[in-house]
Amino acid sequence: MLQKTNRQTLVEQVALQMESLIESGKWGVGMRIPAEPELMNELNVSRNTLREAIRALIHAGLLKTKQGDGTYVCSSSALGVVLKKRISRTDTLQTLEVRYALEREGAHLAAQRRTDDEARELLLQLERCEAAAELGNIDDFVTADIRLHQSIVKASHNEILIEIYNHIAEALQDSITSLTSFEVDTDFLEMHRQLVEAIVGQDADRAVEAVHRYIQESKDVIAVEEGERS
Structure with a gap:
């Protein structure tokens, strides 16, 4: 039986925005993404929301975190x-x-x-x-x-x-x-x-x-x- 779809959560919206930056090439493979304060300001979201979105993209294989260095783009798309x-x-x-x-x-x-x-x-x-x-x-x-x-x-x-x-x-x-x-x-x-x-x-x-x-x-x-x- 089909079920009603849920609206996207704020975390999902933020993750999709970041994914679009990657797929468009604005954030290229190997690039370090902007620091948390800058992203929080640009996206107008809390630190927790941003971190959840980043974790989702890391799990998808698009981003990877280097301890003490930042978060980097490691693939141009989920595909x-x-x-x-x-x-x-x-x-x-x-x-x-x-x-x-x-x-x-x-x-x-x-x-x-x-x-x-x-x-x-x-x-x-x-x-x-x-x-x-x-x-x-x-x-x-x-x-x-x-x-x-x-x-x-x-x-x-x-x-x-x-x-x-x-x-x-x-x-x-x-x-x-x-x-x-x-x-x-x-x-x-x-x-x-x-x-x-x-x-x-x-x-x-x-x-x-x-x-x-x-x-x-x-x-x-x-x-x-x-x-x-x-």
């Missing part, structure tokens, strides 16, 4: 927190399947919609990937690889796809790191170069095929590792 937790409990193969779905469509749309500035940005991010691989710096390589794919998805100009992909990008870092093997990076990087060149050349079919190839290679790596463990 991002949920996705990150879900991916952390998912095996690498399933994560790859999700990546394939998102990156394939992102590449397809980017090839059709990218601007000249976005094409130049993709080439720049690709160069950073290649430079990190040449130096054998796996951390820099993974960071550059994620930024490259974020740039590709951004060039799709599909706001929902961009938001979803950006939310899971941080969670993808562990899976990408576990799959990275510098012994096969020549082929891996060549596939990414073909992907970027296809998008720059606005060849959607080639872009999709490049995504298929590097995801399939990652699946092959998983199959080999599982075979060695069995």
Whole structure:
């Protein structure tokens, strides 16, 4: 049986206002939020109400408190927190399947919609990937690889796809790191170069095929590792 809904409490209203500041980017990830007296004055609420709202956002994974230092933004949205937790409990193969779905469509749309500035940005991010691989710096390589794919998805100009992909990008870092093997990076990087060149050349079919190839290679790596463990 349906029940009457309750009006939002003052704590919930304050929490929603603070969450909107986070989601809008006014309070960016890594930023320390204003001190209690300032927030109490701006929101016209008591210290207890403010602290309850902050506790709710900490529980949601949007904020974290550093003892003696203040409260910081640690995620750009509640959706991002949920996705990150879900991916952390998912095996690498399933994560790859999700990546394939998102990156394939992102590449397809980017090839059709990218601007000249976005094409130049993709080439720049690709160069950073290649430079990190040449130096054998796996951390820099993974960071550059994620930024490259974020740039590709951004060039799709599909706001929902961009938001979803950006939310899971941080969670993808562990899976990408576990799959990275510098012994096969020549082929891996060549596939990414073909992907970027296809998008720059606005060849959607080639872009999709490049995504298929590097995801399939990652699946092959998983199959080999599982075979060695069995």
